Each structure stands twice: as structure tokens, then as C-alpha cells.
Amino acid sequence: MEDVAARAVPAKGDHLALSYVLPIAAHVPQTRALSGYLRRLSRTVDDVIVVDGSPEEIFDAHARSWSSHVRHLRPGMQTTNGKVAGVMTGVQAARHECLIVADDDVRYRHAELVRMRALLQEHEVVRPQNYFHPLPWHARWDAARSLLNRLGDGDWPGTLGVRRSFLLNAGGYSGEVLFENLELVRTIHAAGGREAVPFDLFVVRRPPDTAHFLSQRVRQAYDEWARPRRFAAELALLPAAILVSRRGPGWLLAAAVCTMAAAEAGRRRGNGRSVFPASSALWAPAWLAERAVTSWMALGTRLIFGGVRYRNTRMRNAATPRHILEENVGERPFHTRAELAAESNTQEQSNG
Missing domain, CATH: 3.90.550.10 (Spore Coat Polysaccharide Biosynthesis Protein SpsA; Chain A)
Incomplete structure (x- = not known):
């Protein structure tokens, strides 16, 4: 180096x-x-x-x-x-x-x-x-995220x-x-x-464009393999929605209102109102519904295919766990850091 x-x-x-x-x-x-x-x-x-x-x-x-x-x-x-x-x-x-x-x-x-x-x-x-x-509509949708x-x-x-x-x-x-x-x-x-x-x-x-936006839905959900607690919470969205819906449509409406209120709080943080229109928060339930489904698709992609498609290949690892990075930082040039991804994969398999 x-x-x-x-x-x-x-x-x-x-x-x-x-x-x-x-x-x-x-x-x-x-x-x-x-x-x-x-x-x-x-x-x-x-x-x-x-x-x-x-x-x-x-x-x-x-x-x-x-x-x-x-x-x-x-x-x-x-x-x-x-x-x-x-x-x-x-x-x-x-x-x-x-x-x-x-x-x-x-x-x-x-x-x-x-x-x-x-x-x-x-x-x-x-x-x-x-x-x-x-x-456009899909940018408003993604702004809720x-x-x-x-x-x-x-x-x-x-x-x-x-x-x-x-x-x-x-x-x-x-x-x-x-x-x-x-x-x-x-x-x-x-x-x-x-x-x-x-x-x-x-x-x-x-x-x-709309086609590219749609093509990224599962891939973006797959990113959350890098943050297991967050990924688990997103996987829980779908069964939670099913349970809430059984109580009646009023419960689902209440959950949607809470989601919009949370998004509005994010819009108000750090003067976000200067760039995010007020309607942005209204799209939050739609985005959560999407993630409730695509998280399970990301899980299936990992279990069935071994990873998500990226160009002409499939990638298994979303990111390297921080403790592995801390053990190896500075020791190897970045282009050999593929070994760290292999170590992460091996550790996941042994923990499983």
C-alpha cells in the first residue's frame, strides 16, 4: 500500500x-x-x-x-x-x-x-x-423510506x-x-x-425510471441482511399485519395512521420540511407494505438461490460484520478483502 x-x-x-x-x-x-x-x-x-x-x-x-x-x-x-x-x-x-x-x-x-x-x-x-x-409517484413512495x-x-x-x-x-x-x-x-x-x-x-x-425502481425492490430488502435486528423486524411486519387485520379494518387504519405520524416526525427532523413535501408521509404505509412482502422474498432468495442477483452474478453477503472488520482492518489491501466476506459466510454457517 x-x-x-x-x-x-x-x-x-x-x-x-x-x-x-x-x-x-x-x-x-x-x-x-x-x-x-x-x-x-x-x-x-x-x-x-x-x-x-x-x-x-x-x-x-x-x-x-x-x-x-x-x-x-x-x-x-x-x-x-x-x-x-x-x-x-x-x-x-x-x-x-x-x-x-x-x-x-x-x-x-x-x-x-x-x-x-x-x-x-x-x-x-x-x-x-x-x-x-x-x-414521480415512485420517488414519493421511496421518500417515505x-x-x-x-x-x-x-x-x-x-x-x-x-x-x-x-x-x-x-x-x-x-x-x-x-x-x-x-x-x-x-x-x-x-x-x-x-x-x-x-x-x-x-x-x-x-x-x-419506473422499471429500475421496480427492479430494486427485493435487492434493497436484501441489504438488511447486513443489519439482522432490522431485518427480523421487517420480516415480522407481514405476520403482524395479518394478526391486526383479523381484529378488523379499523385496526389496520389505526396502524397506517401511526406509520404516517412516524414518517412525519422524520420529515420534521433536521428541517426536513424544506425538501420533503407534506404528502411524503402519506406514502409510509405503502412502503411498509412493500417491505413486509419483499423481506420474505429476500429471505427466500437467500435460502433458495444463495444470494440476490447483481448484474451477471449473485451476491450472498450484504456487508461484513463489524467485528470481522475490526480484527482485520489495515492488514490487507481492499482488493483481497473478499477473504473477509468468505470468513463472514463461514461464520454464519457455523452459527446456523
């Missing part, structure tokens, strides 16, 4: 001394969707890196559109979860200690970039909050801030798990890093 002491790299002009890493692997050119955003970003951020795992002809089209104002790279390694290979390629190439990793549907504004950089001065990882704009998550330790966004040297000194994070953002944050925690979850720092996210 390279020397990863913090590098004091001056930013050019009035640009933020910040690296921005965007991993992408597209089947059709993304020039229309991303070119304007990347150009605006390059006027603010000193070091914008697009790590592009797209096929050759698409990579070339992206290069023609973007290479004049961003660094456009190929992934330098392979991982089962291809996003991690893109992220770690960008992290290794980054010029600045403070960096932001973001999916291709995330859209930062200047003020949010400034605040992320400020938080990274005192924390090793920063988890802001996403909200969707525009709001965000509101309920905000009652606890916060929602999981499509972007994180991280200190480059800390992540590299920790050995990187596994590319053999499904819930890669949780894996990254757990790795930072295992190495002794500090996390900030600013509930009032909102970054807009473009919603997927």
Missing part, C-alpha cells in the same frame, strides 16, 4: 480543495444526463474524477465529452461489486485528502460541497441526506464524504458485498474513525 499521509495539495484559483469521485458503468452514453453537471462541478471543485467501467465505445463517447474538464479513468481493478472498484480507483488517484464519492444521479450545489468539506475537517466519513427531485429512516440513525444516501488517507490506511473496503456504502462506513468505524450524519444537509438526487 502506498504512503497515504495527508497531502496538502493547493487548489487552483478559487476552486475547492476537494476531490469528487463519480464511478459509472453505463450501457448507453450518459453525456446528455451528466455533461452539464460535470462541467458545472469542474468550475467549483478542483479535482473531479469519473471512473468509467463502460464498454469501449461508450467510454470513448464519454471521453470526448468530459476529458477537457474532468479526469476520465478506467477502473484499475476488478471487484464483484463493480462500484467499489470504481470508487477505490478514484480514491487512489485523488489529489486531495477530503473527497466526495457520489452516484451518477446525485447533484451537489456549491453550498453543500462547502459544508461537506468543512465536516471532513473533523470527521473521517460524512453521510448527508438525499431527497428526490422531481417527484427516507423519512422513516430519519427517525433512527439517518437515511443511507447515494453519496458519502471520506478522508482519503484514513480509508487507504484502513485497507480500503470490500468489493464483495452488496450494501457497499454501509461497508465503507463500517470500515471507517472499525478503524476508529468518526462519522458525521448531518440531518439538515440535503443533496438532491434524480429519481430512477
